[in-house]
Amino acid sequence: MQRRRRINPKDDARFYVSAESDKVGLDIKYINAVKGCVIFTSVPFEKGDFLLEYRGDLISKQECERRQRIYHDLLKVFMFEFHFNGKLWCVDAAKEDGSLGRLVNDEHINPNAKMKYLTVQGKPHLCLFAVRDISPGEEITYNYGDSDWPWRCKKPQTTRGTSSEGQHGQGPPISEPATSAQKVSAGASSGFPKSFDKGLDEEMAPKICGSTNPPSTIEDTEELTTESKCIHTAVSHPNQTSPVLGPFTKVNKPLSRGAGHKRNVLQSRDI
Ligand SMILES: C[S@@+](CC[C@H](N)C(=O)[O-])C[C@H]1O[C@@H](n2cnc3c(N)ncnc32)[C@H](O)[C@@H]1O
Numbered sequence: 001m002q003r004r005r006r007i008n009p010k011d012d013a014r015f016y017v018s019a020e021s022d023k024v025g026l027d028i029k030y031i032n033a034v035k036g037c038v039i040f041t042s043v044p045f046e047k048g049d050f051l052l053e054y055r056g057d058l059i060s061k062q063e064c065e066r067r068q069r070i071y072h073d074l075l076k077v078f079m080f081e082f083h084f085n086g087k088l089w090c091v092d093a094a095k096e097d098g099s100l101g102r103l104v105n106d107e108h109i110n111p112n113a114k115m116k117y118l119t120v121q122g123k124p125h126l127c128l129f130a131v132r133d134i135s136p137g138e139e140i141t142y143n144y145g146d147s148d149w150p151w152r153c154k155k156p157q158t159t160r161g162t163s164s165e166g167q168h169g170q171g172p173p174i175s176e177p178a179t180s181a182q183k184v185s186a187g188a189s190s191g192f193p194k195s196f197d198k199g200l201d202e203e204m205a206p207k208i209c210g211s212t213n214p215p216s217t218i219e220d221t222e223e224l225t226t227e228s229k230c231i232h233t234a235v236s237h238p239n240q241t242s243p244v245l246g247p248f249t250k251v252n253k254p255l256s257r258g259a260g261h262k263r264n265v266l267q268s269r270d271i
């Protein structure tokens with residue numbers, strides 16, 4: 001059988017960013033009330049491949065602070081702060097828009113993806129790339145960053161009835177949210193990244209604004225955090241698929257690949 005020619009990951013990411021779409025072959029699966037929904041792949045990916053964008057509103061620090069004041073905790077966890085061009089920005093993915101990036105779960109020991117930012121038309125976009133080959137049937141995960149995430153505090157347990165649980169060796173359901181002290185301490189010790197505008201090949205640790213979990217550190221690279229409790233919302237996602245335009249594309253907005261490329265202004269310094 002003929003091998004599919006590999007698409008340049010950066011171009012691939014730009015295409016999906018412009019299309020505001022997710023790839024076909026990535027699907028939402030509800031695990032349980034603790035993990036909520038996660039993303040599984042039914043297609044293989046190679047190391048370095050673009051997987052997903054963490055889509056949401058790109059907002060300023062000020063707007064982020066304003067939203068944090070009015071959001072419920074369950075929404076705050078979808079706000080991802082990062083530095084770009086010397087300023088603090090936030091991608092707010094609280095809106096349930098059917099996009100998949102906001103549903104990718106944390107895995108700090110053996111993640112298969114890493115968050116980076118990609119500049120498209122002068123704006124940063126948070127994108128997940130494979131850090132190793134990924135086989136069909138695997139859950140997409142990335143490291144949310146160093147923090148005392150509640151689900152990491154528990155001893156590894158054997159299966160709880162789902163393959164994902166087994167893979168991750170996750171503990172029992174989150175019993176208690178992090179204390180204020182934990183949050184303050186985590187925030188104080190980490191602070192914001194020295195910079196997040198160094199280029200895409202550096203790792204970025206995310207900061208989650210939610211109060212349920214302590215914020216993680218934004219160091220200097222790229223890894224996106226989403227923290228969701230969108231358990232109910234997520235359940236409603238699985239059947240909300242968008243029209244399929246091509247063999248590898250699931251879109252939320254009608255767009256041809258050619259049109260997407262035309263709209264993109266390639267930035268040489270991206271990945
Ligand atoms: C951005 S959301 C990810 C999507 C989420 N699963 C959902 O259904 O909305 C982050 C939230 O997912 C859960 N989560 C993420 N990674 C997890 C993990 N490894 N184990 C258990 N829960 C996890 C936590 O509740 C966390 O606050």
